[in-house]
Amino acid sequence: MREQVNETNRLASLLDKHALAILSGSIFITLIMVSQLVPFPEFSTEVSDFAPPNESERQIEAIELEFPPxxxxxxxxxxxxxxxxxxxxxxxxxxxxxxxxxxxxxxxxxxxxxxxxxxxxxxxxxxxxxxxxxxxxxxxxxxxxxxxxxxxxxxxxxxxxxxxxxxxxxxxxxxxxxxxxxxxxxxxxxxxxxxxxxxxxxxxxxxxxxxxxxxxxxxxxxxxxxxxxxxxxxxxxxxxxxxxxxxxxxxxxxDINDGTLSNFTSLLAISLLVIVGILALAFRSAVMVSAPLVALTAALSWTYGLVAIGGSEFTVLDIAVAPVILGLGIDYGIHMQKGYERNLSQGMRPSLAWVESFDGLRLALTLSVVTTVTAFLSNALSPIDPLRAFGTTLAIGVVCAFLATTITVGAIHVVFERSTGKSVRNVNNSTKIARKTSAFMDQGLAKVMAVVAILTLSSALISVGRLETSFELTDFLDEDMESMEARDEIYGNYDVEFVKTAIILIDFNDQETIPDDKTIMQSMLGLHSRLVLDENVIRPQNTENSRPQYEGIYTVLRDKLEITPDWGSDFGIELFDGQVGLSSNHQEGDLTAALTLLTEDLTLGDPLRGHTWADRVSRVVAFDNSTGTISHLMIDVSVTAESSVDTDSIADGFQEHASWLESDGNCGCVTYLTGEIIVIESVLDGLFVSQLESTVLSLIASFFVLMALTRRFSTSAVIILPVALAGIWVVGTMALVGLNWNVLTVMITALTIGLGIDYSIHMWRRFEDELDKGADRVHAMSNAYEITGAALMMSAFTTASGFLVLLLSPVPVIQDFGFVSAASVALSLILALFVLPALLLSEAKARGIK
Incomplete structure (x- = not known):
């Protein structure tokens, strides 16, 4: 005990001695990091950046090189x-x-x-x-x-x-x-x-x-x-x-690059002002407000500066980093300053009061930081580069926020108290509410868990089948921006809006034998018949059979024969009731010969684009230079999707078309899918699956970290359970208010885990500390409510208010993120204050604690 007191006094003396140097060093580091952000790097918003790796990517790229871009x-x-x-x-x-x-x-x-x-x-x-x-x-x-x-x-x-x-x-x-x-x-x-x-x-x-x-x-x-x-x-x-x-x-x-930074910077500034107001009401002291604010601003600079130094590209996901760091940093800072206040009220000098505050919170803060960093780093296992970078940036931000709120804020307080000689000594008195709540929690586990079960089941039922994943770059634009006005006019004025492509690449090189002309033409006719029936394919509605708009060897041959019916007679290729087929005088190799002849035809083949027949053929067929036979085919299909939600059925349909070619179509080929629609669908699937996997991994990793540090299975399970429940409740809230997953809200589980673990650990650690001091379990929980619960409520209210400011954004996706984040904070707090205590009290009772 004496050794611990001596160590505390030694650290307090070091803080006294080096406070100014720590503050100067923090300012110097901040200036260096800010210099890395001037000018601020652009955000990357390429859709392809969010696409997970495709196992066939190399083959697709090789085939695409055979065709025009x-x-x-x-x-x-x-x-x-x-x-x-x-x-x-x-x-x-x-x-x-x-x-x-x-x-x-x-x-x-x-x-x-x-x-x-x-x-x-x-x-x-x-x-x-x-x-x-x-x-x-x-x-x-x-x-x-x-x-x-x-x-x-x-x-x-x-x-x-x-x-x-x-x-x-x-x-x-x-x-x-x-x-x-x-x-x-x-x-x-x-x-x-x-x-x-x-x-x-x-x-x-x-x-x-x-x-x-x-x-x-x-x-x-x-x-x-x-x-x-x-x-x-x-x-x-x-x-x-x-x-x-x-x-x-x-x-x-x-436009996103230009608007995101300015829009989010202004909203972040408003958030900081709101936080300042709330902290001022809570602490009624300029230094108590300014110290954490200055430190967290520095932490943001350190985080983004380190990312810039590391050469990582900023993405739209990095928008979510700042509020997460602020939320966790404010939580750390409020707990530290609350302890600092109590110690000052007992007559301690500022440096000792700060070190004693940290000493009392050391285990809780360490657990919180380690588990939160572990949860965020689980995103590093994601196959999507922006998600990996996002998890790493969040982990860096948590460490920076921890260092800033424990070291820099302490140095600010010591320097301030030394220069002014004033100490703030606000003391919180115990309340009857804490005692009554603790007594109820001790006896009401069954009631609490019944309510939790009902709400959790309801959240799961509400969210099943109602949440879609949406990825639209225009979600990040203000409705008044020029790009959005042009987009809205196009959607409002045309029967066919933005044309997108779904491409089927057909590879004959991987087969032992190349299929004959009859097999190729039958498979192309079969695919054409399937596209005629595919409602997602663009077609002119004033034609008799609504011809699907796509480019392939079938449509090139059909169009040529409609304009020049006798053209195919030398090759045994004719129109039979409007369908391209092979006549009785067709000989093997004539199909290649006909297509080769078209590569030399420089007459007009496409009046809309002004392409010649040679242009059209070069875009749909590639020949083997050594044998002169057909090596690859490209089927370029025009589709339209008003939003990314529509892409799911389109991508599924084309997967079926490609599978049909390889099986019932008997094309004797290997098929690959690419094109804008396919890329967007892979992004949607990748975002959802990757985040689901990372969420599960975050919870598992956090649980094992807690196990390693607490060495108690039951305690670790009790701490992690409310965090998992918070994630389910947040998803149910999204479904209830009609929100979908998007590139920002899909990150909400990471934020919920980060905040939820932090809140749970603080409540658990305070409860354990009070038990170690000899209090019975009800009084221990009452004191935990009184001390830590009050700090958590202040922290959560401050963080949620900062997130709610994002509702002022003109950008829909940022509004959604602000609302869902605030809901995540509120639900994490509710579970930490009203579910976790009941579980902790029950677990303590099971351990025989009175």
């Missing part, structure tokens, strides 16, 4: 500058045509590869030039001339036909023109009605710019930003007759 799409919504104007009027379409050429030149100057531009102006110009090379869109003076230049005996009834041209026209009408399209005059003109005006009209039209996804983002991002600025200023003609709004994944990412 995939497209990164930039969507431009085009309207007339006049409220009642018509962007489809010929002069405005000609303006769009000129802007398309300007954008092409801009891209070439910036080193950006434009694969295609899809808009009505370029499509019409392509068709006019195909019909008569001496004419183009700019040579037309009216829509009458345009129709006369492109029509070949069609009328409105023929627009419901089943050809590649009518399908392309139908797709353009749905995807490129707003849903209020009117073309009655066009029908009248085609029907020969006198003085009919064929000019179509619509509120807006779409312009899709497809850039190469292989271009470095360091080139593509600046180009996208410059493109948006250029078009928002009216393009080359300045304030002309068209108004443009631009959105793309790159622009959304950039």
């Amino acid at each position: 995939q497209a990164s799409r930039i969507y431009v919504n085009v309207k007339s500058s006049e409220q009642t104007g018509n962007p489809l009027s010929l002069p405005l379409i000609q303006d769009m045509y000129n802007e398309s050429l300007a954008i092409q030149s801009m891209a070439e100057e910036r080193g950006v590869t434009i694969l295609s531009q899809i808009n009505v102006a370029l499509a019409i110009d392509t068709i006019i030039s195909e019909r008569d090379p001496s004419k183009n869109l700019m040579s037309m003076s009216s829509w009458n001339e345009v129709i006369d230049a492109v029509e070949e005996g069609e009328d409105c009834t023929s627009l419901a036909g089943e050809t590649s041209i009518t399908a392309a026209a139908g797709f353009a009408a749905e995807a490129l023109v707003s849903s209020d399209l009117k073309f009655d005059g066009l029908c009248d003109y085609l029907d020969g009605v006198n003085n009919a005006d064929p000019t179509p009209s619509a509120y807006s039209t779409m312009w899709i710019i497809e850039a190469s996804a292989q271009d470095p983002k360091e080139i593509l991002m600046p180009f996208s930003l410059e493109l948006r600025e250029y078009l928002s200023e009216g393009g080359s003609a300045g304030a002309n007759g068209l108004v443009y709004s631009v959105v793309s994944e790159e622009l959304v990412s950039q």
Whole structure:
């Protein structure tokens, strides 16, 4: 005992002696770490960053190298500058045509590869030039001339036909023109009605710019930003007759990078002000408020600075790090300062009062920090890089918060007391409520657990099947931001909104024998029939059989045969009732010969994109250079999903298509899935599964840490049980209020475990300390309520208030995170104060403690 007193006095003397040096060192370290954050690193918001590793990734990348690069799409919504104007009027379409050429030149100057531009102006110009090379869109003076230049005996009834041209026209009408399209005059003109005006009209039209996804983002991002600025200023003609709004994944990412930091910084500042107000009411002392606040601000700088020094990339998940560190740090600080107050009231000098406070909390704080760090580090086992980085950053933050609140805050108090000579000595008096609550908990375990069981079962039942996982980058944007306004206009005005891709890669190289032509064509026909029935695939609704929009060898051959029926006769490839098939004079190898011939065909094959037949073939088939046979096929399917929630059924459907090809389809091949929809689905699955696994691992790891430190199974189980219950209750709360999992709320279990373990350990440790002093179990729990319970309530109220400030954010995902985090704090506190005590008292009774 005397040795412990001597050690305490020695540490107090060291703190007295070196307090100023500790404070100066903390400031110096903070300045160094802040320097690593100036300018503040950008957040990474690439969807692919959140995708778990794919065991077939290497094979997919190798196959994709056999084909031209995939497209990164930039969507431009085009309207007339006049409220009642018509962007489809010929002069405005000609303006769009000129802007398309300007954008092409801009891209070439910036080193950006434009694969295609899809808009009505370029499509019409392509068709006019195909019909008569001496004419183009700019040579037309009216829509009458345009129709006369492109029509070949069609009328409105023929627009419901089943050809590649009518399908392309139908797709353009749905995807490129707003849903209020009117073309009655066009029908009248085609029907020969006198003085009919064929000019179509619509509120807006779409312009899709497809850039190469292989271009470095360091080139593509600046180009996208410059493109948006250029078009928002009216393009080359300045304030002309068209108004443009631009959105793309790159622009959304950039807007998140620009908006997330400023938005979250302002909210964090408000949170700190709220915390200051609450601490001021609780301690009524400037130093008691400023000391933990200064220390925790330093801890945040240390955490983010160390991450920056380590070279880790910041992601949107790092938004959640700051409030977690503040929440845990405030908890540590309040417990330390409460003990400091009590010791000052007993006449101790400041340094000794602080060391004695730490000595009394040492075991509880150590347990709390070790278990919390272990829980967070369990994320390091996640296959998703941002989740691994998130867990590591949280663990670093907990250690920084612990060091700042135990060492730096102590040094601040010693320096302050030395300079002012004032000591704050507020004492909390015991209350009857603590005694009555303790007595009830001692006898009411059955009642408490019955209520807990009902609430836990209800939470589980409510959440089952009601929580979806959502991953939308636009969830991080303010509704008033330019990208969101453009996105909302597109969703509101078009029958087909944002086109995404689901790609089936077919590999014949892994097979011992390459399938014959008949097998390949039968499997492609079977896949085509399945895609016809797949409701998730985009299709023009004005065609007889709603032809699915996809690119593959089947659609290339079909479209070529519809335009030139005799083309396939030399290869025994014909149309039979609209379906591509092999005739009796087909010989093995003719399919490869036909596709090879198309690679040399430079005539127009796709009027929307302006691609030749050679372009189309190169995007769907790759040949073995040594044998000349087909080595790989690509099926590029256009799908649309309004939100990431829709991607689940799409991905499942394509998994079934790919499995069918390998089994019943008898393609004699190996299939792989890729494309935007598949990547998004892998992100959704990866986030949910990874977080579920890390949560379970966190609880298991924390339990074994508690076992190692307490050496009592029953005590460890009692401490960890309320933490697990808090996680279930939080999930039930989310389901009850209609929230879904997103990239931030999916982290809530980590926060719940971190806070819940901390609260539980403090209550348990205080209860054990009071028992060691000779108190009976009811009085021991009463004292724990009085001392630690009061501190926990103050800590939880402060932390929850800080989280609730996030509801002021204009960004939905941050609002959700603020609400769920505050709920997590409240539920963790409730379980620590009203469930854990009943379990501890029961466990003490079982040990024979009176």
